[in-house]
Amino acid sequence: MNRRRLGARSGAPRWNSLAASALVAIALAACSGGDAPPPATPEVNVVVTAVQPIPLDLKYSARTRGEREVEVHARVSGILLKRYYREGDHVAANALLFKIDPASFIAEVERLRGLEAMEKARLAEATEQRDRLVTLFGKGFISRRDRDAAVAAHASAQASADAARAALRQGELNLAYTEVRAPIAGITGRESRSEGSLVEAGAASSLLTTLVQSDRLYIDFALPEPEAQRVRAAMKRGPVSVRLAPGSKGEIAEAAKLEFLETRVDADSGTVAARALYENRNVRLAPGQFVVARVDGLSSPPGIYIPARAVLHTPEGAMGWVVDKDNKAQPRPLKLGLSAGNLVEVAEGLAAGERLISDGILKVQPGAAVKAVVVDITDPPGGPAKEPAKEKKATEQTK
Numbered sequence: 001m002n003r004r005r006l007g008a009r010s011g012a013p014r015w016n017s018l019a020a021s022a023l024v025a026i027a028l029a030a031c032s033g034g035d036a037p038p039p040a041t042p043e044v045n046v047v048v049t050a051v052q053p054i055p056l057d058l059k060y061s062a063r064t065r066g067e068r069e070v071e072v073h074a075r076v077s078g079i080l081l082k083r084y085y086r087e088g089d090h091v092a093a094n095a096l097l098f099k100i101d102p103a104s105f106i107a108e109v110e111r112l113r114g115l116e117a118m119e120k121a122r123l124a125e126a127t128e129q130r131d132r133l134v135t136l137f138g139k140g141f142i143s144r145r146d147r148d149a150a151v152a153a154h155a156s157a158q159a160s161a162d163a164a165r166a167a168l169r170q171g172e173l174n175l176a177y178t179e180v181r182a183p184i185a186g187i188t189g190r191e192s193r194s195e196g197s198l199v200e201a202g203a204a205s206s207l208l209t210t211l212v213q214s215d216r217l218y219i220d221f222a223l224p225e226p227e228a229q230r231v232r233a234a235m236k237r238g239p240v241s242v243r244l245a246p247g248s249k250g251e252i253a254e255a256a257k258l259e260f261l262e263t264r265v266d267a268d269s270g271t272v273a274a275r276a277l278y279e280n281r282n283v284r285l286a287p288g289q290f291v292v293a294r295v296d297g298l299s300s301p302p303g304i305y306i307p308a309r310a311v312l313h314t315p316e317g318a319m320g321w322v323v324d325k326d327n328k329a330q331p332r333p334l335k336l337g338l339s340a341g342n343l344v345e346v347a348e349g350l351a352a353g354e355r356l357i358s359d360g361i362l363k364v365q366p367g368a369a370v371k372a373v374v375v376d377i378t379d380p381p382g383g384p385a386k387e388p389a390k391e392k393k394a395t396e397q398t399k
Contacts (some may be wrong), residue, residue: 043371044360045383046323047306051352053299056230057341060274062221062244062293064285066212067277068184073206074199075177076100080208087190090214091182098180098208100199105175112168119157119164126150126157186211187287212287219244219256219276221293225265226338228272232261234298242276244285245292252284255296304350305343307377310358311336320349321357321364323372329357329364343377359383 074080078100085097130150137147182188189210199205219242223231234240241255256278265272276293278285285291311334312319318334337345350356355372357364359382364370375383 042363046355046372056298058295060221065218066287067216068213070211093185095182100178102178109171112171116164119161123157123161126154130154186213222271241296243294300340304346323355
């Protein structure tokens with residue numbers, strides 16, 4: 001007999017425990033809020049559940065970065081004579097930035113030109129000698145040894161002439177490198193070496209300035225792994241756009257295009273790196289600027305979604321308050337799924353078409369009658385905002 005009684009007690013419905021937990025929470029809230037009794041029939045906001053996809057509002061903190069960021073180095077050693085740009089200005093590709101003293105390079109080019117001319121003369125003489133001796137060898141007037149010596153001398157002269165021509169080309173390149181030009185169009189940084197300084201090619205002193213491309217910007221941000229899976233699936237279906245909001249200035253009309261999503265999850269943060277490309281034609285953004293990136297056009301899988309504020313978390317688990325057909329509030333245990341912004345998916349516990357209390361939970365009691373006002377699941381707490389003009393008109397009519 002005792003075992004049966006114990007078994008009956010342990011098998012009590014779970015929602016009774018949830019209701020008790022909810023009543024305790026309500027009683028505590030009522031005690032902390034004062035001694036005023038609740039109204040006889042409290043008014044509550046309810047949402048009507050439905051199986052539907054929910055547009056996702058995915059916003060992330062992001063930072064801009066030039067598509068190309070180039071360090072401008074001196075390619076030859078010498079004294080830095082002059083800077084031709086103003087720091088922070090936008091310069092075109094191939095614009096002259098610095099001038100290195102070219103005097104020694106001009107002298108070297110002149111020396112190499114003389115060397116090349118001398119080697120050309122030697123080659124011409126060796127060519128004439130080879131042709132003459134080859135002809136004589138064909139007539140049997142000289143030995144094979146003499147013919148072979150002339151051919152070898154010509155080959156040596158040809159190699160020397162080629163080496164002299166290559167050395168002259170290198171000298172001319174070095175002379176051209178005394179004019180340091182912009183490899184890309186972009187915004188210039190601060191000069192690293194001032195005029196009059198000695199710069200050495202290949203050393204730390206060779207860094208003169210930096211250039212950042214500003215007409216095309218990368219937008220770098222990171223997504224939580226579950227959201228990254230949804231974005232990756234969307235990228236397989238087609239292009240994904242990213243809207244940008246630079247601080248408090250409002251959203252930019254032109255969208256960036258999401259072009260890269262890292263395949264690995266960062267072990268420290270649990271996030272996935274993403275990168276969008278923005279055509280910064282009107283120079284709306286600057287490299288290194290912080291922005292808010294919002295991924296467009298994504299929605300959650302179809303399901304029953306409710307406002308997260310409609311869920312009570314009790315020691316027995318998550319629960320919500322359902323208004324039945326008699327307009328009475330009843331507690332309901334819930335099993336939650338994925339979150340979608342301010343909404344949460346209900347995996348078990350609710351069916352389509354039911355009315356769930358979203359605001360006014362602290363006013364209700366199990367089985368008590370309520371006055372239900374239907375609102376949308378996306379409405380802010382307290383229901384949809386009223387227009388000031390309508391409120392003023394209603395007040396005037398009351399008067």
